[in-house]
Amino acid sequence: MTDSKQNGLLGLARRAGKVSLGHDAALTAVKQHSACLCLVASDASERLCTEFARAVQAFGGNIPLIKSDYTMAQFGQVLGTKTTAVLTVDDQGFAARIAELIGRE
Numbered sequence: 157m158t159d160s161k162q163n164g165l166l167g168l169a170r171r172a173g174k175v176s177l178g179h180d181a182a183l184t185a186v187k188q189h190s191a192c193l194c195l196v197a198s199d200a201s202e203r204l205c206t207e208f209a210r211a212v213q214a215f216g217g218n219i220p221l222i223k224s225d226y227t228m229a230q231f232g233q234v235l236g237t238k239t240t241a242v243l244t245v246d247d248q249g250f251a252a253r254i255a256e257l258i259g260r261e
Contacts, residue, residue: 162257163234165250170235174247177237179204182244186211186219191244192251194221197228200241208242219244220255 169175176185185191186208194212196205205223212221224231228239235243245251 159257162254165254165257166234166245167236169245169247169250169254172247172250174245174250175235176244176246177235177240179242182208182242183211185244185246187215189215190246191219192248193245193255194219195224195226195231195243195245195254196221197231197241198223198225199227204241220251222255222258224258 166175170177176182176191182191182194186194194208196208200223209221212219226234228241231237231241231243232239245254
């Protein structure tokens with residue numbers, strides 16, 4: 157996920173308040189069924205990946221869980237934070253378009 161369109165959409169979704177950043181916020185979004193897409197950094201731990209795979213399956217089985225090409229630092233740079241290993245996109249429109257762009261790579 158290194159396309160400038162994807163960067164722009166993630167940044168726009170963040171500014172619109174439609175992104176939950178970090179472990180606790182993303183897990184809450186999944187549990188409350190507000191998450192539409194879950195992205196995990198390429199250098200996130202296996203424990204984190206497994207935890208979110210189980211959470212998505214248990215609480216919202218239809219939420220796409222994608223292991224991104226971005227590292228934690230790259231997510232942070234795109235979203236204006238230090239680093240983040242996991243995030244959810246909490247808007248169906250943003251999520252669908254980002255997932256579509258990722259699928260084209």
